[in-house]
Amino acid sequence: MQWDLVCDKYQLNNVVQMATMLGILAGAVIFGMISDRYGRRGPLVAAVMIQTVSGCAAAIVPWFWVHILLRFICTTATGGTMMTSFVLIMELVGLKWRTTVGILYQIPFNLGHLSLPLIAYLLRDWRLNQFVISISSVVLFAYYWVLPESPRWLLAVGETEKAVAILEKAAHHNRLPRESIKADVENYVQKKNLKETKGGNILSLVKTPSLRVKTIAICFNWFVCGLCFFGVAQFMGEIGGDKFVNVAVSAVVQIPGTLLSVWLLATFGRKKTLIFSNLLAGVACIGVAFTPTDPAWIKTTLGAVGMFALSVCFPTVYIYAGELFPTIVRNVGCGTASVFARVGSMSAPFVAKPSGGPAWLGPAIFGIVPIIGAVLCGFLPETLNCKLPDTIEEAENFGKKIEKDFSKNSEKETQETAT
Numbered sequence: 001m002q003w004d005l006v007c008d009k010y011q012l013n014n015v016v017q018m019a020t021m022l023g024i025l026a027g028a029v030i031f032g033m034i035s036d037r038y039g040r041r042g043p044l045v046a047a048v049m050i051q052t053v054s055g056c057a058a059a060i061v062p063w064f065w066v067h068i069l070l071r072f073i074c075t076t077a078t079g080g081t082m083m084t085s086f087v088l089i090m091e092l093v094g095l096k097w098r099t100t101v102g103i104l105y106q107i108p109f110n111l112g113h114l115s116l117p118l119i120a121y122l123l124r125d126w127r128l129n130q131f132v133i134s135i136s137s138v139v140l141f142a143y144y145w146v147l148p149e150s151p152r153w154l155l156a157v158g159e160t161e162k163a164v165a166i167l168e169k170a171a172h173h174n175r176l177p178r179e180s181i182k183a184d185v186e187n188y189v190q191k192k193n194l195k196e197t198k199g200g201n202i203l204s205l206v207k208t209p210s211l212r213v214k215t216i217a218i219c220f221n222w223f224v225c226g227l228c229f230f231g232v233a234q235f236m237g238e239i240g241g242d243k244f245v246n247v248a249v250s251a252v253v254q255i256p257g258t259l260l261s262v263w264l265l266a267t268f269g270r271k272k273t274l275i276f277s278n279l280l281a282g283v284a285c286i287g288v289a290f291t292p293t294d295p296a297w298i299k300t301t302l303g304a305v306g307m308f309a310l311s312v313c314f315p316t317v318y319i320y321a322g323e324l325f326p327t328i329v330r331n332v333g334c335g336t337a338s339v340f341a342r343v344g345s346m347s348a349p350f351v352a353k354p355s356g357g358p359a360w361l362g363p364a365i366f367g368i369v370p371i372i373g374a375v376l377c378g379f380l381p382e383t384l385n386c387k388l389p390d391t392i393e394e395a396e397n398f399g400k401k402i403e404k405d406f407s408k409n410s411e412k413e414t415q416e417t418a419t
Contacts, residue, residue: 016071018346023072025342027079032335033202035080036328040088041149047080048140055134059127074134083335090322091152091330095385102319103262110254156327156390160189202336204329208396214324215333217376221274221317222337224373226344228281228366229310231352232303257311264312269384270320271377274313278374281309286367289360306366313370323383326395330388 027047035043051074058070086105093101116133123129148170154163164182171178206212264273284306291298317337325333352362381399389395 016068019068019072020075021342021346023075024079024082025339026072027076027081028083028335028338028342029202029332030076030335031080032083032332035084035087035331039149039153040084040091040331041143041147044081044084044088044147045141045143047077047084048137048143050074051077051081052134052137052141055137056131059130059134079335079338083331083338086318087322087331087334088147088150090319090388091150091327092148095387098323099265099319099384100262102322103258103265103315106258106261106315106318107255110258114255152327152388152390155185155189160185202329202332204392205325205333205336208392210396210399211392213379214381214395214398215336217379218317218321218324219337219340220376221278221313221373222321223340223344224278224370225310225314225317226341227348227351228285228306228344228370229314229348230345231348231362231366232281232285232306232310254307254311257308258315261312261315265316265319265384269382270316270323271380271382274316274320275374275377277309277312277316278370278377281306281313282367282370282374284309284367285363285370289363289367310370320380320383323386323388324380324395324398326389326391328391 031043031047054070054074054077058067058074061067061070086102089101089105090098119132120129123132148166149162151163151166154160154166164185167181167185168178171181205215261273264276268276284302287302288299288306291302293299318334321334321337322330351365383398386398389398
């Protein structure tokens with residue numbers, strides 16, 4: 001009798017998963033808009049606190065639908081922490097280390113994924129599992145005391161004095177000279193003609209022709225990552241064996257791809273790296289679609305190659321989006337792109353296991369979509385060693401010859417205003 005009850009309600013697990021993905025999707029947009037208007041630090045700290053409280057509460061409440069609501073709130077905050085923290089890193093780190101730090105930002109995510117099967121293996125009670133995972137975020141409350149606001153954002157919205165104070169504090173901690181910081185910043189503001197302005201909104205991403213094309217191209221590539229990464233992962237999960245080991249392996253395979261991204265992005269740039277990894281993933285997935293099932297190791301190998309290529313795509317689109325969108329709408333731009341990734345990840349199970357059609361259809365789709373993404377990369381400019389755009393006008397001109405010349409002359413200027 002008890003088994004029948006569990007089977008009847010098994011589909012409710014899918015409801016929980018859907019609420020989780022919708023929460024991350026909503027959080028990327030909501031916190032993206034808030035942090036572009038009110039700064040990076042405040043919304044990030046608030047998101048961490050909401051994530052901790054709602055996550056712990058979700059482990060305790062006895063009512064299923066309240067649990068769903070709390071999970072949605074928790075993952076909404078999680079989506080906010082993911083986007084806001086990445087954008088803050090991109091704006092705090094100087095040009096020299098931007099690529100490396102932006103990629104290494106992904107490693108703790110991979111390690112967190114890798115730790116989940118261990119925690120689940122040791123704590124078989126789902127409530128205790130949920131509580132332990134959620135309460136660990138308490139250590140991030142320290143952000144309130146140690147995390148600075150983004151000086152780049154402060155300059156973009158006209159808060160010059162606050163930006164100077166943060167830069168002088170950073171210089172003091174790094175034992176660097178502080179005497180000329182205020183004059184350098186004022187000179188920077190005067191040269192760029194920055195003035196007080198409010199953060200943009202999602203419509204700012206499509207108001208101008210060039211930025212509109214860039215937004216569409218990068219958002220589609222985020223969709224590629226969400227759809228194909230989670231879709232191919234489902235094929236990898238069908239190889240059988242211990243489920244804890246399988247989850248661990250799916251996490252481990254991401255780490256080499258993420259680390260390789262550091263070298264690829266620094267050596268070949270964002271555009272070529274994304275095109276190459278998309279094409280490799282596409283060819284591998286098409287190979288999965290049309291390779292005979294016997295011997296089985298061929299499909300497994302092709303699936304692993306596809307997974308590896310997609311693990312290069314994900315950090316690349318993070319970096320690319322962070323450099324394409326201007327400071328004034330960088331969070332909402334990255335958040336919007338993340339929405340497309342979440343739409344892709346929610347669609348992945350339906351593509352991987354369609355209710356009808358031939359067996360090759362799913363992996364064929366996973367192969368064609370990255371190839372389309374590679375084609376759309378042709379509309380994107382290379383951003384390697386380029387200055388981050390601050391305004392909509394700079395983002396509109398980004399990639400044109402005049403902007404490339406300007407970025408070369410502004411490299412020193414950028415280093416002076418980054419911590």
